[in-house]
Amino acid sequence: MTDTAAPSENRYIVPALAQGLGILSLFGGENRSFTAPEIAKALSLPRTKVFRLLQTLQSMDYVRCDEDKRHFTLGPALLRGGFEYLASLDMVEVAQPILQRLRDETGLSSHMAIRDKREIVYVARFPARSTIASSVNIGTRFPAHATIMGRMTIFEMDDKELAALFGKEPLVRFTPQTPVSLKALKALLAQDRARGYAVSQAFFEAGVSAIAAPVRDGTGKVAAAINVTAVNAHIDEQAMHGALKDAVLNAASEISRWLARKS
Amino acid sequence: MTDTAAPSENRYIVPALAQGLGILSLFGGENRSFTAPEIAKALSLPRTKVFRLLQTLQSMDYVRCDEDKRHFTLGPALLRGGFEYLASLDMVEVAQPILQRLRDETGLSSHMAIRDKREIVYVARFPARSTIASSVNIGTRFPAHATIMGRMTIFEMDDKELAALFGKEPLVRFTPQTPVSLKALKALLAQDRARGYAVSQAFFEAGVSAIAAPVRDGTGKVAAAINVTAVNAHIDEQAMHGALKDAVLNAASEISRWLARKS
DNA sequence: CGTCACTGTTCCATTAGTGAAACGACAGTT
DNA sequence: AACTGTCGTTTCACTAATGGAACAGTGACG
Numbered sequence: 001m002t003d004t005a006a007p008s009e010n011r012y013i014v015p016a017l018a019q020g021l022g023i024l025s026l027f028g029g030e031n032r033s034f035t036a037p038e039i040a041k042a043l044s045l046p047r048t049k050v051f052r053l054l055q056t057l058q059s060m061d062y063v064r065c066d067e068d069k070r071h072f073t074l075g076p077a078l079l080r081g082g083f084e085y086l087a088s089l090d091m092v093e094v095a096q097p098i099l100q101r102l103r104d105e106t107g108l109s110s111h112m113a114i115r116d117k118r119e120i121v122y123v124a125r126f127p128a129r130s131t132i133a134s135s136v137n138i139g140t141r142f143p144a145h146a147t148i149m150g151r152m153t154i155f156e157m158d159d160k161e162l163a164a165l166f167g168k169e170p171l172v173r174f175t176p177q178t179p180v181s182l183k184a185l186k187a188l189l190a191q192d193r194a195r196g197y198a199v200s201q202a203f204f205e206a207g208v209s210a211i212a213a214p215v216r217d218g219t220g221k222v223a224a225a226i227n228v229t230a231v232n233a234h235i236d237e238q239a240m241h242g243a244l245k246d247a248v249l250n251a252a253s254e255i256s257r258w259l260a261r262k263s
Numbered sequence: 264m265t266d267t268a269a270p271s272e273n274r275y276i277v278p279a280l281a282q283g284l285g286i287l288s289l290f291g292g293e294n295r296s297f298t299a300p301e302i303a304k305a306l307s308l309p310r311t312k313v314f315r316l317l318q319t320l321q322s323m324d325y326v327r328c329d330e331d332k333r334h335f336t337l338g339p340a341l342l343r344g345g346f347e348y349l350a351s352l353d354m355v356e357v358a359q360p361i362l363q364r365l366r367d368e369t370g371l372s373s374h375m376a377i378r379d380k381r382e383i384v385y386v387a388r389f390p391a392r393s394t395i396a397s398s399v400n401i402g403t404r405f406p407a408h409a410t411i412m413g414r415m416t417i418f419e420m421d422d423k424e425l426a427a428l429f430g431k432e433p434l435v436r437f438t439p440q441t442p443v444s445l446k447a448l449k450a451l452l453a454q455d456r457a458r459g460y461a462v463s464q465a466f467f468e469a470g471v472s473a474i475a476a477p478v479r480d481g482t483g484k485v486a487a488a489i490n491v492t493a494v495n496a497h498i499d500e501q502a503m504h505g506a507l508k509d510a511v512l513n514a515a516s517e518i519s520r521w522l523a524r525k526s
Numbered sequence: 527c528g529t530c531a532c533t534g535t536t537c538c539a540t541t542a543g544t545g546a547a548a549c550g551a552c553a554g555t556t
Numbered sequence: 557a558a559c560t561g562t563c564g565t566t567t568c569a570c571t572a573a574t575g576g577a578a579c580a581g582t583g584a585c586g
Contacts, residue, residue, distance in 0.1 A: 012314065014316055016543080046545050049544070052275045052544090076379035077379060080287075084290050085341040085342060086342070279543085279574095
């Protein structure tokens with residue numbers, strides 16, 4: 001599911017570090033615990049090295065092992081990095097009140113996400129008051145090509161960058177509308193670029209509509225995306241491209257302006 | 264502030280991995296960005312190795328570098344680990360509704376924390392509705408010796424374990440009531456053990472009262488702690504050792520029972 | 527405008543981390 | 557019980573990661 005740790009074709013890579021981090025990124029989703037041999041097979045590393053890497057990770061509390069001494073799970077040291085990173089993101093702090101206002105104005109759930117390789121990660125959210133709270137928690141990851149927020153984070157990339165990101169592995173289909181070829185994705189991105197925002201037509205999840213807009217940092221580069229989401233039944237096409245679109249775009253550019261002021 | 268990456272006296276440690284993770288744990292609090300030489304000095308590593316470690320971390324998006332190519336900040340890959348870890352904690356899922364009920368019953372903010380070395384980390388919380396929301400966010404870290412939740416997570420340790428944890432570095436004082444010697448801490452722990460819960464007398468933050476109780480996993484080992492907090496003015500000594508104590512203890516044992524059922 | 531200190535990057539001999547083989551321990555199978 | 561497979565752990569020869577020295581590029585300072 002998640003991207004396997006790609007060692008990447010860099011000249012100055014420290015294998016031990018890359019492999020150790022590779023172990024950590026094995027965990028995720030349903031995979032909550034591994035044995036040493038399982039890890040060795042998954043990463044095709046020698047048994048003995050996995051043993052030493054695990055010893056190192058364990059001694060620093062990045063992983064823990066059960067009483068049976070065989071199964072390893074993630075450890076609390078990971079929270080150090082993860083939350084320090086969230087706290088370091090100025091944009092989350094800046095966006096918080098604006099997202100809240102967007103939620104209150106539209107009555108819909110508002111979210112903010114950043115891109116990590118081929119995925120987007122939710123970093124802030126305000127669930128709609130009325131309906132059932134959106135099940136999207138902070139930290140949730142979705143494929144970038146299949147979500148409009150994802151497309152917002154890549155819609156100013158040139159062909160070379162896009163090829164580097166999506167050229168290797170095929171684009172996974174989630175709904176009939178999901179773009180599965182680089183050409184189809186580029187067509188959508190061109191449309192997004194022209195509009196400056198995007199409206200979801202169930203590219204990722206059927207029955208869920210959304211409007212997303214890009215957030216730019218001080219240099220003008222797209223740094224994140226925000227959106228509002230609703231179930232299809234509760235929203236009409238007119239409003240999406242009208243007042244709702246304006247609300248999202250305004251919120252996005254307001255966040256961008258605050259970010260520019262910071263740098 | 265945060266514990267520097269302790270290589271620990273293990274026989275099978277992979278330095279490159281430990282040092283790379285050491286770089287990541289340099290970040291935190293006010294330290295949002297570092298240059299390569301700064302890192303080299305902080306960890307007393309050769310310039311050339313820091314360079315390669317950073318290249319590796321960067322290629323995997325654990326760190327990013329600014330446009331000036333000099334300053335490094337944390338990267339989005341860290342969210343992978345951090346949130347996968349939170350999601351892997353069954354106890355958070357189990358505790359959520361019980362903490363919410365505890366908050367509603369008592370009218371106070373309820374929290375849950377786990378221990379990471381000498382610190383506790385907040386992993387769940389329900390802020391009080393009435394008063395100003397508690398400023399303690401998920402991921403927040405406090406010293407274990409100076410908080411009653413911290414003491415709950417260590418109050419069944421024997422002398423050897425305590426010495427290993429707290430013997431090296433001195434205990435920092437936060438208020439006049441904070442235990443600053445191992446002896447003083449042990450006295451408090453003995454008291455905690457006798458009672459089975461703890462009441463804060465401003466050990467960490469002046470003006471804030473709290474009641475904490477331990478949560479045990481399937482094996483009976485203390486795995487976490489929960490508490491409720493309030494400002495002193497809003498609470499009287501009687502209630503703290505009476506009904507309030509019972510509510511917290513009941514919630515804690517309820518969570519423990521659910522955890523036992525899982526294993 | 528040269529000097530100096532400091533940076534990011536590269537090279538290369540040397541050492542330190544590595545992987546295959548091997549050990550004892552355990553569990554399942556015949 | 558002996559056999560087979562797999563596990564965690566240890567050892568050791570040898571390969572690969574390492575750290576010092578050296579390079580070029582930057583900005584500071586007199």
